[in-house]
Amino acid sequence: MNFSSVLFVFCFLPVILLLYYLIPGKRAKDIILLCASLVFYAFGQPVYMILMLFSMLFNYFMAADLNANPDQAKKTASLVFTIVVNLFILGFFKYYGFLLDSLGGIFRVSISHPELSLPIGLSFYTFRNMSYVIDVYKGKTGPAPNLMVFAVYSTMFPIMTAGPIVRYADIQEQLMHRTVNLSGIGMGLELFIKGLAKKVILADNLALLFAEVSASAERTVLFTWLGLIAYTLEIYLDFSGYSDMAIGLGKMFGFDFAKNFDYPYTSRSVTEFWRRWHISLGSWFRDYVYIPLGGNRVSVPAHVRNILIVWALTGLWHGASWNFVLWGIYYGLLLLFEKYVLDRMPYSLPVWSRRLLTIFAVMIGWVFFSHTGFGDSFRFIGNLFGIGAAGAANGAALYYLKSNLILILLGIVTATPYPQKWYTQLVRRIPYAAVAADIILLIISVAFMVSGSYTPFMYQQF
Amino acid sequence: MKSPEKQRSIRPLSIKRPARGGKPYFERNGVIKSLMIAFLIIFLWLIYTSNSAKDIPMPDIASFMQSNTTVTSLAERGRSDLKRFYSLDDEQTDGYLFYKAVSPMSVNEMLIIKAPSADQAADFAEAAMAHLDSQKTVFGSYGTDQMALLNAASVGSKGKYVYYFCGPEADLWYDSFMSLI
Numbered sequence: 188m189n190f191s192s193v194l195f196v197f198c199f200l201p202v203i204l205l206l207y208y209l210i211p212g213k214r215a216k217d218i219i220l221l222c223a224s225l226v227f228y229a230f231g232q233p234v235y236m237i238l239m240l241f242s243m244l245f246n247y248f249m250a251a252d253l254n255a256n257p258d259q260a261k262k263t264a265s266l267v268f269t270i271v272v273n274l275f276i277l278g279f280f281k282y283y284g285f286l287l288d289s290l291g292g293i294f295r296v297s298i299s300h301p302e303l304s305l306p307i308g309l310s311f312y313t314f315r316n317m318s319y320v321i322d323v324y325k326g327k328t329g330p331a332p333n334l335m336v337f338a339v340y341s342t343m344f345p346i347m348t349a350g351p352i353v354r355y356a357d358i359q360e361q362l363m364h365r366t367v368n369l370s371g372i373g374m375g376l377e378l379f380i381k382g383l384a385k386k387v388i389l390a391d392n393l394a395l396l397f398a399e400v401s402a403s404a405e406r407t408v409l410f411t412w413l414g415l416i417a418y419t420l421e422i423y424l425d426f427s428g429y430s431d432m433a434i435g436l437g438k439m440f441g442f443d444f445a446k447n448f449d450y451p452y453t454s455r456s457v458t459e460f461w462r463r464w465h466i467s468l469g470s471w472f473r474d475y476v477y478i479p480l481g482g483n484r485v486s487v488p489a490h491v492r493n494i495l496i497v498w499a500l501t502g503l504w505h506g507a508s509w510n511f512v513l514w515g516i517y518y519g520l521l522l523l524f525e526k527y528v529l530d531r532m533p534y535s536l537p538v539w540s541r542r543l544l545t546i547f548a549v550m551i552g553w554v555f556f557s558h559t560g561f562g563d564s565f566r567f568i569g570n571l572f573g574i575g576a577a578g579a580a581n582g583a584a585l586y587y588l589k590s591n592l593i594l595i596l597l598g599i600v601t602a603t604p605y606p607q608k609w610y611t612q613l614v615r616r617i618p619y620a621a622v623a624a625d626i627i628l629l630i631i632s633v634a635f636m637v638s639g640s641y642t643p644f645m646y647q648q649f
Numbered sequence: 650m651k652s653p654e655k656q657r658s659i660r661p662l663s664i665k666r667p668a669r670g671g672k673p674y675f676e677r678n679g680v681i682k683s684l685m686i687a688f689l690i691i692f693l694w695l696i697y698t699s700n701s702a703k704d705i706p707m708p709d710i711a712s713f714m715q716s717n718t719t720v721t722s723l724a725e726r727g728r729s730d731l732k733r734f735y736s737l738d739d740e741q742t743d744g745y746l747f748y749k750a751v752s753p754m755s756v757n758e759m760l761i762i763k764a765p766s767a768d769q770a771a772d773f774a775e776a777a778m779a780h781l782d783s784q785k786t787v788f789g790s791y792g793t794d795q796m797a798l799l800n801a802a803s804v805g806s807k808g809k810y811v812y813y814f815c816g817p818e819a820d821l822w823y824d825s826f827m828s829l830i
Binding site (some may be wrong): 188189192194230231232234237238241244245248249252268272276279303304305307398402 | 678681682685686688689692693696697740767768770771774775778779782806808
């Protein structure tokens with residue numbers, strides 16, 4: 188089930204919220220939330236619900252097991268076993284085809300293999316459950332007091348399909364004692380509507396523009412830039428829209444999830460960009476891979492190695508394809524360049540130019556991200572600078588520019604903090620107008636939802 | 650609200666060490682771990698054997714399915730109907746075969762979509778399920794015969810393929826299609 192579907196917005200969510208609020212008692216609310224999560228998951232892939240439940244039970248059991256073990260060596264062996272099993276499941280569904288294709292490519296043989304569909308949210312719930320076991324091992328948190336509490340955390344539908352990767356330690360208190368009230372519903376609804384609008388009004392329409400550009404055999408420079416701008420905005424609005432909806436849903440059910448995006452396109456460096464983009468994934472890799480590898484408190488060659496390992500893995504996490512690895516390594520190299528070259532320069536560029544350079548680097552990164560073939564990526568980049576392009580501009584490119592200009596401008600403004608500032612001022616001055624603005628936004632979103640195509644969230648596939 | 654004493658009494662561990670004379674704690678846990686791994690392997694093997702499909706080109710599938718007259722007795726539909734009934738763009742697919750009865754009172758329908766990847770097939774299958782649900786909503790209050798067919802419809806995905814078979818011959822279509830892929 189998709190957050191931006193009529194079924195979810197008008198049937199599933201109202202029924203679950205009504206039950207959740209009307210039935211008293213924390214335990215009853217836990218049961219409702221767990222059942223809702225199972226129904227939500229089973230709607231799309233009932234068979235894979237078994238896998239999700241297995242992951243939940245396995246990690247719950249392993250955390251309790253290693254916590255009870257007084258022998259440090261056995262404890263570590265238990266942790267390694269847990270991580271291996273989790274990564275094996277992830278690898279089985281996500282990477283075995285990639286591995287066979289890569290081996291086939293190296294040895295120049297065709298290894299045929301059946302394709303399996305990726306269980307929805309596999310990468311997200313695997314990382315979430317692994318973080319729980321590692322945190323229990325490190326003593327950052329105790330094991331969940333009972334299976335119900337952990338089941339609610341592990342299967343929670345607002346964060347199931349595309350994150351954020353919320354850690355058990357961060358919401359442990361809320362899992363035990365949470366307050367649900369009308370204020371939470373109000374704030375949650377407001378976030379949910381904003382996320383929905385980002386997705387269905389802006390991201391889905393920008394996706395159509397990018398599809399036109401990427402399908403075009405002959406591209407002019409203007410048309411290629413138009414496509415890249417559309418994709419840059421689409422991926423942000425789609426994923427941050429989903430995150431807003433997930434955080435909003437969390438608020439409605441009494442949970443406070445940390446933000447996953449913080450206006451990343453306004454960053455002044457690539458380092459800052461990654462502190463603002465998909466924050467929960469970045470911090471996961473920092474805490475569970477980068478720091479255990481030694482972080483930056485090692486020699487320069489070891490630090491370079493650590494950065495490249497972490498970023499190759501970050502790329503690979505996004506998908507089983509070499510373009511994602513290239514995309515990850517591209518960021519690793521940029522971060523190293525910033526740390527070892529730019530940061531040591533005696534002068535720094537003005538803020539506006541740093542912002543411009545950062546967004547340019549990020550946009551080039553999206554080319555690798557959006558094209559599975561290296562040839563397609565480099566052809567696209569070439570077209571951006573006139574290499575192999577069908578001229579600077581033509582009638583078709585100008586037509587697409589004119590017909591999508593408002594959409595692009597709206598996307599750009601939405602990617603900055605200004606709309607939120609204006610909205611906050613409106614809430615302070617005329618609260619009713621802010622509510623009216625939300626209702627209008629919801630009505631427009633529903634109109635787009637009903638008339639639009641079925642478009643799943645981009646990060647759902649990861 | 651629980652009293653502080655009660656809150657403190659929540660034990661942070663559900664797995665307890667056994668009393669004297671019971672099976673050694675870690676030996677018992679070893680058995681549980683082995684059982685879990687055995688379950689996982691069996692589950693993954695079943696998924697692998699049941700959910701995978703051969704890569705057959707869409708024109709081959711079309712000519713195979715069209716050899717069945719119960720399919721071609723329906724009207725062939727195009728991209729606009731794919732969008733209208735399933736909210737799917739044909740450009741997102743690697744090909745499709747769509748037949749639907751002309752009469753709006755009939756629920757007979759056959760759709761096969763080849764998705765670019767198995768992941769996208771899962772997304773398309775969701776759209777097919779949504780279409781089945783909306784048909785049930787439409788005919789739920791009065792169409793007894795239609796509801797019987799809708800309840801017996803085969804909808805799902807296998808490998809890169811998504812299928813929606815509804816009609817008196819739905820089982821036959823399903824078996825033919827499955828034998829092909």
